Amino acid sequence: MNIQSAYNYSGMPAPKPLRFPPGKTLPEELSIVMKRIEAYGVVYPDGYYQTLLEKYTREGVRYPHILMILGQPRINNHFYYSRALKGTGRLLDYGCGTGDNVRQLIRDGFPRERITAFDINWASINLGFDLYRDREEIHDLFTVSDTFPFGPAEFDLVYSASVFQVIAEDEELRNYLANAWSALTPGGILFGSTFGLGEGAISSPNEWGPPRVMLREQLTSSLTGAGFTCLDIVQRYHVPHYVTDRDNKCVFEFCTKKPA
Numbered sequence: 001m002n003i004q005s006a007y008n009y010s011g012m013p014a015p016k017p018l019r020f021p022p023g024k025t026l027p028e029e030l031s032i033v034m035k036r037i038e039a040y041g042v043v044y045p046d047g048y049y050q051t052l053l054e055k056y057t058r059e060g061v062r063y064p065h066i067l068m069i070l071g072q073p074r075i076n077n078h079f080y081y082s083r084a085l086k087g088t089g090r091l092l093d094y095g096c097g098t099g100d101n102v103r104q105l106i107r108d109g110f111p112r113e114r115i116t117a118f119d120i121n122w123a124s125i126n127l128g129f130d131l132y133r134d135r136e137e138i139h140d141l142f143t144v145s146d147t148f149p150f151g152p153a154e155f156d157l158v159y160s161a162s163v164f165q166v167i168a169e170d171e172e173l174r175n176y177l178a179n180a181w182s183a184l185t186p187g188g189i190l191f192g193s194t195f196g197l198g199e200g201a202i203s204s205p206n207e208w209g210p211p212r213v214m215l216r217e218q219l220t221s222s223l224t225g226a227g228f229t230c231l232d233i234v235q236r237y238h239v240p241h242y243v244t245d246r247d248n249k250c251v252f253e254f255c256t257k258k259p260a
């Protein structure tokens with residue numbers, strides 16, 4: 001099993017936990033991620049490693065890849081981030097996963113009362129709570145539902161990181177973008193990132209990749225097709241998340257606007 005096979009899930013709960021890639025084990029990866037998160041000032045009580053190890057040995061880790069990258073938020077490297085931090089409106093993290101990006105926003109001074117994090121399941125959110133031990137402090141920021149629970153024009157910023165890539169069906173992606181559009185105020189900004197392929201590559205998902213790997217043109221047509229304008233796309237790599245320039249893979253960061 002290749003390292004990227006852990007991406008192989010839709011947004012819905014997987015039937016059973018996925019396996020760690022060859023050479024990676026739960027005890028080792030858990031230890032690495034706990035050290036990484038301690039660097040943010042999280043203090044683990046005695047025996048906590050053992051408690052988590054037993055829990056995740058018993059239950060399995062639903063998404064091993066997500067455990068392996070936990071504690072390495074990406075929002076703060078996004079080209080729009082400094083402008084987002086200066087915004088005065090509300091932000092929705094749409095498909096928030098573990099909440100790494102929400103915690104980064106809070107660390108960087110974005111007022112917590114202006115943040116909402118939404119996902120369609122609790123799996124990664126709960127993993128984040130286990131590792132950061134902050135369920136009590138920030139659980140109120142998270143909402144989980146099968147259906148999009150927000151009304152029109154509730155947010156000035158919508159952040160979407162690594163979500164398009166896990167949505168296999170075109171119609172579901174159109175719905176997702178229509179929700180983002182509807183939730184934004186006129187003039188509001190959708191920014192985020194998705195897994196992509198550089199120029200000249202053939203856009204066909206393979207067994208190891210996430211279900212949707214977009215070419216720049218496909219990303220452009222999805223966003224403009226949903227009505228967004230003023231689109232900026234920047235091609236990046238992200239080594240901590242295993243996206244290097246190998247095989248023409250990349251991350252496309254985007255920023256686009258709902259017309260005022």
Ligand SMILES: C[S@@+](CC[C@H](N)C(=O)[O-])C[C@H]1O[C@@H](n2cnc3c(N)ncnc32)[C@H](O)[C@@H]1O
Nearest residue numbers: 011094095096097119120121124161162163166
């Ligand atoms: C690869 S994870 C990325 C999580 C997070 N945004 C990050 O950057 O770490 C993709 C997340 O998108 C969520 N997701 C998939 N489809 C979704 C949808 N239609 N609406 C909301 N969230 C969705 C999944 O449940 C998962 O937590």
